[in-house]
Structures are given as structure tokens and as C-alpha cells.
Amino acid sequence: MNDDIRAREGDWVEVECRLLDPADRSKNLPPETAEKPLMMWVKGFAQGEAGRGEELTVETMTGRRVTGVLSAVSPGYYITYGDPIPELTHVGRDLRRRLAEWRRAEGGER
Amino acid sequence: MATRFDALMARRGEIMRRALGMDYDEFELSPIAFDYERMMTAHGYSLDDIVGIQTKAGVGNTPLLELRNLTDLVRSISEPGKGARIFVKDEAANLAGAFKDRRASVSIHVAREKGYEGVIAATSGNYGAAVASQAARNGLKCIICQETFDSRHVGQPEIVEKGRVCESYGAEVVQMTVGPELFFHMVELLDETGYFAASLYSSFGVSGIETLGLELAREMTALTGAPPTHVVVTHAGGGNTTGTARGLKRAGATATEIVSASVDLSGLHMASDTDFNRKSFTTGHTGFGVPFATWPDRADVPRNAARPLRYLDRYLTVTQGEVFYVTEAMAKLEGLERGPAGNTAMTAAVSLARDLPREATVVVQETEYTGAGKHHWSQLNFAREMGVEVRAGDPKDNVPGKVIVIPERLEQIEARDFDVARMRTSYVRNALKNAPGGYAPTAGDIAFLAADTNTDAATVEAIIASLKEA
Numbered sequence: 001m002n003d004d005i006r007a008r009e010g011d012w013v014e015v016e017c018r019l020l021d022p023a024d025r026s027k028n029l030p031p032e033t034a035e036k037p038l039m040m041w042v043k044g045f046a047q048g049e050a051g052r053g054e055e056l057t058v059e060t061m062t063g064r065r066v067t068g069v070l071s072a073v074s075p076g077y078y079i080t081y082g083d084p085i086p087e088l089t090h091v092g093r094d095l096r097r098r099l100a101e102w103r104r105a106e107g108g109e110r
Numbered sequence: 111m112a113t114r115f116d117a118l119m120a121r122r123g124e125i126m127r128r129a130l131g132m133d134y135d136e137f138e139l140s141p142i143a144f145d146y147e148r149m150m151t152a153h154g155y156s157l158d159d160i161v162g163i164q165t166k167a168g169v170g171n172t173p174l175l176e177l178r179n180l181t182d183l184v185r186s187i188s189e190p191g192k193g194a195r196i197f198v199k200d201e202a203a204n205l206a207g208a209f210k211d212r213r214a215s216v217s218i219h220v221a222r223e224k225g226y227e228g229v230i231a232a233t234s235g236n237y238g239a240a241v242a243s244q245a246a247r248n249g250l251k252c253i254i255c256q257e258t259f260d261s262r263h264v265g266q267p268e269i270v271e272k273g274r275v276c277e278s279y280g281a282e283v284v285q286m287t288v289g290p291e292l293f294f295h296m297v298e299l300l301d302e303t304g305y306f307a308a309s310l311y312s313s314f315g316v317s318g319i320e321t322l323g324l325e326l327a328r329e330m331t332a333l334t335g336a337p338p339t340h341v342v343v344t345h346a347g348g349g350n351t352t353g354t355a356r357g358l359k360r361a362g363a364t365a366t367e368i369v370s371a372s373v374d375l376s377g378l379h380m381a382s383d384t385d386f387n388r389k390s391f392t393t394g395h396t397g398f399g400v401p402f403a404t405w406p407d408r409a410d411v412p413r414n415a416a417r418p419l420r421y422l423d424r425y426l427t428v429t430q431g432e433v434f435y436v437t438e439a440m441a442k443l444e445g446l447e448r449g450p451a452g453n454t455a456m457t458a459a460v461s462l463a464r465d466l467p468r469e470a471t472v473v474v475q476e477t478e479y480t481g482a483g484k485h486h487w488s489q490l491n492f493a494r495e496m497g498v499e500v501r502a503g504d505p506k507d508n509v510p511g512k513v514i515v516i517p518e519r520l521e522q523i524e525a526r527d528f529d530v531a532r533m534r535t536s537y538v539r540n541a542l543k544n545a546p547g548g549y550a551p552t553a554g555d556i557a558f559l560a561a562d563t564n565t566d567a568a569t570v571e572a573i574i575a576s577l578k579e580a
Contacts, residue, residue, distance in 0.1 A: 019286065019295060024113045026291050033383040036261040039287045040295070043277070061282040062228060062251040064303070077274045079267045079483030082491030087502040087516040091435060092442025095520065099179055099443070102186035 005073045007046040007056060014043045014075040015058050015068030042066045043075055115294055122297055126411070129300040129307035131224045134412035141545040143558035144413055146420075150313050150356075153220065157360060160216060161321055167215035167244060168205040170321050174329040174473075175200055179443040184463050187521040194463040194470035197338070198456065199326050200477050202448055206243035206279070207236065207479030209322060209350065213310065214240035216318035221306035222248045228305040232296040232410065234258065234269045235346075235393045235451075236478055241308050242279035252281040253305065255296045259287050260386045267492050268392050268451075271483030288386045293410055309411045316353045316415035323357020326473050327366070337363035338473040342455040342462065345370035345425070346398040348406060348418035354475050355421035367423045371458035371525065372399035373451075374427040375510045387496045388511040390430050390489040394454040399425070400528075404536040407544070419530075419537055419563050426458040426525035429508040431500075431516040433457045436523065437486045450486045452478030461525035490514070534563040538573045 007013045020038040044058030050070045057067045118125075127133055137149040155163070164170040177196045185193030204211035214237065221229050228251030231241045238254040245252035254276045258269045265285075273283045284299070286292055300307055309315065327337045341358065343351045355368045373395040378385040380397045389395070403425075406414035433450050436457040441447040455474045463472045482488060494500055499513045505522055508515045517523055538559055542551070551559070551574065559570045 020115065020291055024115055026115065026289065026294070029289065030379050030382045033261075033288055033381055036287065036383055038289050038291050039259070039261070039263075041259075041285045043283070061277075061280060062253055062303070064282070077270065079270050079274070079488065081482055081485050081487050083487075085434075085487050085490045085500075085516075087500065088434065088438045088486070088490075091438045095183060095439055095443055098186060098520075099183050102182060106182075 005052050005070070007050050007070050007073050009046055009048055011046045011073055012043065013046045013056070013058060013070060014041055014072040015056055015066060016041050016071040017066065017068035041071060042068065115291070118294060118298055118301070121301070125297055125301045126307060129305065130309070130312060130411065131220070131306065137413060139558070140552060140555055141549050142541055142551055142555040146417065146561070149413060150317065150415060153314055153317065155216070155317065157320060157324065160317060163219045164212060164215050164318065164321060167211070167219070167247065169211040169215045170204070171325065172203040173200045174198070174326060174333070176333070177444050180439070180460070181463070183443070183520060184460055185468070188464045191468060192464060192466065193468055194340070194466035194472045195468070196459055196463050196472050196474065197330070198446070198474045198477060199322065200446070201322070201475070202452070202477040202479045206239040206275070208240060208452065209319065209476045210235070210237040210240040211243070212318040212322060213237060213315035213349065214244045214308065214318075216314045217241070217306075217308040217312065218244035218248050218250065220314050221250060221308065224306070226304075226306035227251060228253065228303060229308040230255070230296060230299055230303065230305045231308040231310070232292050233310060234272060236272065237310055238272055238281070239275045239279065242276040242281035245281065246279045251305070252279075253284060253299055253303070254281050255284045255292055255299070256286065257288055257292050258285040261287050261383050264387055266387055266392055267483035267488050271481060288381065288383045290381055296410070307410070309409070310347060310349060311409040311411050311414045311416050313415040316349050319349060319353020320357035320360060322475060323354040323359070323363075324361045326475060327358050327361035327363040330471060330473060334471055337361070337366050339470045340367045340369055340462065340466070340472045342369045342371055342459045342472060342474050344394040344452060344454040344476060345372045345418065346393045346395065347402045347409070347416055348399070349416035350476070351418040351422050352416045352420065368421050369424045369426060369458065369462060370399070370418060370422045371426045371428060371455045372396045373433060373454050374429055374508070374526075378511045385511055388498055390493050390514065391433070391451055394451040396427060400533065404533050405540040417562055419534060420561065421564065422530065425528040425530050425533070426462070427528050428454060428457040428461070428523070428525050429505045429515065430510070431508055431514045432505050432523050434486045434490060434514070435517045436460060439520070446477065447480055449478040449480040449484045450489060452476050457523060458525040460520070460523050534565060535573050535576070537563055538570060539577055542574070542577070
């Protein structure tokens with residue numbers, strides 16, 4: 001990730017906010033959650049200029065104004081499918097073969 | 111000193127009353143009982159009205175497909191005379207790709223009728239896409255609150271994809287780290303914006319699912335001469351089971367057995383920052399299924415319209431690896447590349463159909479869209495990255511959060527019965543616990559608990575007596 005990002009007025013950006021400090025969080029959380037702050041990310045149009053980690057207000061798609069620190073400019077989506085799963089690649093071949101054999105033995109498709 | 115959290119929660123009742131546009135107090139009968147049927151019909155829409163709303167919304171009338179290849183494969187591993195016919199309702203054909211569109215269409219219709227400027231829902235699942243899509247069609251603003259990341263800012267790929275699709279429909283997506291305070295922030299946003307709360311658990315949403323039960327009863331009758339003998343439902347918060355079963359009953363299909371199915375995620379804590387990315391299913395699992403069935407009123411509405419213990423006859427669990435195997439098989443055998451979570455019921459159906467006579471008919475009542483992030487390959491690659499072991503073998507060796515075992519053969523798929531009697535006991539315990547201390551249940555309360563657990567007064571009294579002893 002590029003560390004010297006800079007948002008200009010009107011850019012589509014993402015800001016990060018600390019919504020609740022650990023001390024203010026809900027009771028009865030498991031310790032690994034309770035010791036962390038509750039963080040939030042919101043996207044919107046920059047209302048001014050800022051660099052990464054600097055305070056910035058955005059106007060969201062619904063027109064709300066949210067202030068946080070700049071975490072991304074033009075935030076994208078990097079989800080993928082990834083590699084084929086070796087434990088699954090044979091499934092289609094095997095099941096089709098098995099179905100064909102069974103139908104031959106039963107005298108054809110219903 | 112009251113924190114911001116406590117101060118807001120003290121005003122929660124008042125905020126939710128305005129945001130839901132209805133006062134739940136009028137349905138309350140006692141500290142335990144409320145008038146469920148009156149709550150479900152208070153919106154005043156008939157089933158025909160809802161069909162009309164959904165037709166306009168691009169929702170419903172999805173294809174009902176017979177799965178001949180899967181049926182024959184199941185017969186190839188069944189005893190002679192066994193192997194029920196398997197059908198699926200291809201709910202991925204709804205506008206935003208899942209049965210959740212049925213829920214959202216009614217909520218968004220209500221929000222527009224009542225003059226709200228926008229809608230808010232807290233959901234990390236397909237419901238967000240459904241709400242965002244319907245809001246777009248109705249010109250309403252939309253905010254979706256999602257639990258997306260662990261504290262290292264690593265996102266669950268399925269939820270990241272759901273965020274993407276909500277944004278593609280023009281919604282504002284508020285993404286958070288793990289924790290139930292997601293609902294706290296949702297209430298804060300409802301207070302700030304004055305928008306409508308499009309809760310998953312309102313009577314609007316659950317009424318919208320009744321059309322699914324109605325359609326599949328009618329379509330199966332047209333195709334086979336009778337309603338299905340079994341309907342298998344992927345079960346999370348319980349709305350899918352409740353709405354589908356109610357719709358079947360309204361269509362006169364009173365003999366159909368309702369089988370709920372969830373992915374077994376026992377041992378994983380739903381509010382754990384470290385368990386969060388060690389699960390490959392973000393819905394349709396026991397982490398929602400069991401707590402919501404045994405205490406429905408934990409939801410974001412005062413009384414939950416989803417009350418699955420009223421309707422389910424059996425509750426089956428399957429493993430993550432079994433569902434991934436069946437998801438792969440469905441694409442290769444039936445030409446249906448669909449999302450894994452929606453194939454939870456399909457996996458249970460394979461196991462169920464094997465033990466039923468050939469004359470039986472099993473309908474899997476949903477599918478969901480798939481794609482990068484949601485796809486079973488994405489999930490398995492992500493699980494490996496998160497340190498979960500993925501291997502081929504016997505699914506009995508599955509350990510949620512540690513080992514995903516992908517079956518080597520179809521006959522290794524075997525759903526397990528979850529103890530429904532124990533769930534009923536647990537529900538009654540929770541209902542009593544949530545009444546004020548020292549409150550003694552009346553005859554009316556016993557009748558309510560019997561209806562809410564699909565039992566009778568004698569059973570409820572026996573449960574209460576056993577709880578007193580314990």
C-alpha cells in the first residue's frame with residue numbers, strides 16, 4: 001500500500017474512527033475482544049485536504065458528515081477466488097462418472 | 111458514571127419505536143406472553159398484498175428445479191427403495207440474489223409508505239444487499255452496518271463482498287471490527303438520521319418470506335400432485351424457517367415436515383476477535399441458529415417475528431467441509447454455481463433424502479448468489495491463510511476453527527440431529543429468566559410457551575418443574 005496518499009477536496013476516500021475505547025465497550029465480551037477498541041471505517045467525499053493518518057471530514061453517500069483519520073483514497077475491493085482447491089477439483093469428474101455407471105446398471109435415466 | 115453506551119441504551123426503546131413505526135407494547139399480554147399472531151398481522155397486508163408488493167419489486171416466483179442428477183446419485187448410495195426426489199427453489203434468481211429480497215421488499219415498501227427518508231439495517235449478510243437494492247428502486251437512502259474486520263483490519267471475504275455489493279446499490283456502508291456494539295451504533299445512527307429500522311426480525315420482513323412457502327407448496331402440487339413431504343431450510347436467525355413454514359401452512363400444506371439445517375460452528379465464540387476469521391460461514395450456522403431459537407427476543411426489535419421453535423420439526427447440523435463439497439457438486443452436476451451458505455440446507459437434504467423412501471419429496475427452499483469472496487474456493491483459500499487446516503478425509507474429524515475436512519465420497523455426508531427437546535427447555539428457561547424475579551407463570555403464559563415451542567401445556571409444565579429441580 002502507498003503510504004504517501006493525499007486526499008483532495010471532493011475525492012472519494014475512507015476514514016477510520018475509534019468508535020469505543022476498550023473501557024467503554026459492552027460487558028461480557030471475550031478478553032481478546034474486550035481489550036481492543038471498536039473501530040469503524042466509513043467512505044465518503046473528502047471535505048478538505050489531508051494525508052494518511054490526518055483528521056478529515058467526509059460526506060457519505062447519504063449526506064452524513066463523519067470525521068475520522070484518512071485511511072484510503074479511492075478505496076477498492078481486492079476479494080478474489082484464488083487457486084483451485086485440490087481437495088475439490090476431482091469432485092465433478094468422480095460424481096459424473098459414478099452417476100453414469102449407476103444409470104447404466106439401473107437401465108437408464110428416470 | 112454512565113458511558114455513551116449506557117446513555118444511548120437507556121433511550122433505546124423510544125428510538126426504536128420511532129424507527130420501527132410501531133409500538134410493540136400493544137401486543138404484550140404479561141411479563142412472558144404476547145399476542146404473536148396479532149403482531150404478525152398488525153401491518154394490515156394480506157398475503158395477496160405482499161405478493162403484489164414483491165412482484166413490483168422484482169422479487170419472488172423463482173424457478174423450482176428438480177435435481178435429477180443429485181437425486182440419482184443419492185439413490186446410488188441409498189438402500190433399495192430409498193432416496194427421495196430432491197428439488198430446489200432457486201432464490202438466487204431474486205433481484206439482489208437471495209431470499210432476503212423477500213424480507214427487504216416488504217420493509218422498504220413500508221418505509222416508503224410511512225414517509226421515511228431512508229432505511230438502516232445492521233447485517234453482514236445478503237440482507238444488506240437486499241435492503242440496498244430495494245432502497246435504490248424506491249429512492250430511499252440506505253445505511254448498512256457491517257461487522258467486517260478483525261482488530262488487524264483483516265476482512266472476512268464474504269462480508270467484504272457484501273459491502274461491495276451494498277455500495278454498488280448506492281448504500282453507505284459502515285464497517286466495524288468484531289463486537290455486538292454494532293447494534294449500539296445502529297441505534298445511534300437511527301437517532302441521528304430519523305431513518306426507518308429495516309430489522310431482519312420485524313413482522314414486515316418475516317411476512318415477506320411467507321410467499322416462499324406459498325409458492326413452493328403450489329409449485330410442488332402442480333409438479334408432483336402434492337405439497338412436498340419435507341422442506342429443508344438453511345437456518346440462522348430463524349426468520350427463514352418461520353416465514354417459510356407459515357407460508358406452507360397458509361397454502362394448506364400442514365403435513366409437510368419442516369427441517370432446519372445449520373453449519374456446525376460449535377466451540378467458536380461469535381464475539382471473539384480471534385475466532386471471527388477462523389470460520390468460513392458468516393450465516394446459516396449454529397452460532398446464530400441456537401441462541402436465536404432458544405431466545406428469539408435477543409434481537410433488535412422488542413419482540414422477534416422469527417420464532418423457529420414454533421415451526422421446526424427437526425434441526426440438522428452439517429460441517430463446513432460437507433457444505434463445500436456439495437457446493438462444488440451442485441455446480442458440476444446441476445449447473446447451479448451458488449453460494450455455500452445457501453447450500454447448507456442442500457447438504458442436509460442429501461443426507462435426509464438418503465434415508466427417506468423414493469416417493470418422498472424434499473425441497474431445499476433457497477440458493478444464494480456467489481462470486482469473488484463468497485465463493486467456496488475464496489473461503490477455503492482464506493481459511494488456509496488464517497491457519498485453519500483444510501484436508502480431505504472423513505467429515506467426522508471436522509473441528510470448527512481448526513480443521514475443515516472435505517469429504518472424499520458422497521456417502522460420507524451425514525447430517526446430525528440437534529436435540530430439539532433441549533432447545534425447547536432452554537427457551538423456556540430464558541423466557542422465565544427474562545420475567546421479573548418471583549413472577550409465577552399463569553395459565554395464559556403456559557399456553558403461550560406451549561405455542562412458542564410447538565408443544566402442549568403438560569410438556570411446558572414438566573419443563574418448568576424440571577428447571578425448578580435443577
